[in-house]
Amino acid sequence: MMKKIHAFNDIIRKLRKDCFGKGPEKIQTTFVNDMAITRLYGNLTPTEKFISSTSEGKDIVHTARTKMIQEMYETNYPEHMEELVGAKLVHLFTDMKIEEDMAVSVFIFDRPIDKVEE
Numbered sequence: 570m571m572k573k574i575h576a577f578n579d580i581i582r583k584l585r586k587d588c589f590g591k592g593p594e595k596i597q598t599t600f601v602n603d604m605a606i607t608r609l610y611g612n613l614t615p616t617e618k619f620i621s622s623t624s625e626g627k628d629i630v631h632t633a634r635t636k637m638i639q640e641m642y643e644t645n646y647p648e649h650m651e652e653l654v655g656a657k658l659v660h661l662f663t664d665m666k667i668e669e670d671m672a673v674s675v676f677i678f679d680r681p682i683d684k685v686e687e
Contacts, residue, residue: 573653574598577605580650581674588641590614593672600683603656605676613670627667638663638674654682 578596586592594611613621613630620626642661651657656678665672 570600574600576653577650578607580647580653581607581609584641584647585609585612585638588637600654602683603678603681605654605678605682607674607676609672609674611670612665612672613667618670621667631665631667634665634672635663638672650676651678654678656680656682 577598581596581598582592589612591612591614593609596607596609598605598607612634617630617634621630639661642658647658657680658676659679660677661674662677663672663674
């Protein structure tokens with residue numbers, strides 16, 4: 570299972586690096602039933618860190634990041650993700666805590682993925 574999780578994290582890291590110019594520094598994923606719950610640390614670019622130094626800037630970065638990620642998964646579908654877990658991605662929920670530079674994404678698939686064979 571660890572190989573699958575590592576490959577899943579690599580897909581997410583590459584997609585976010587391609588979109589934002591910087592991928593997360595650390596990713597932790599857990600497969601639970603039909604979900605992949607992913608925590609991502611070290612997401613912000615130096616520019617985003619600068620912008621988020623004010624309360625208004627934090628809101629701007631949070632909104633931009635959250636919307637971009639949701640749109641990215643709708644238009645730039647993660648290559649090989651479904652093949653890797655053996656299920657179709659049906660929903661993505663994501664949020665970010667700017668102050669801690671931490672994000673959480675919950676990927677929901679059409680069938681259980683936590684028993685995927687290596």
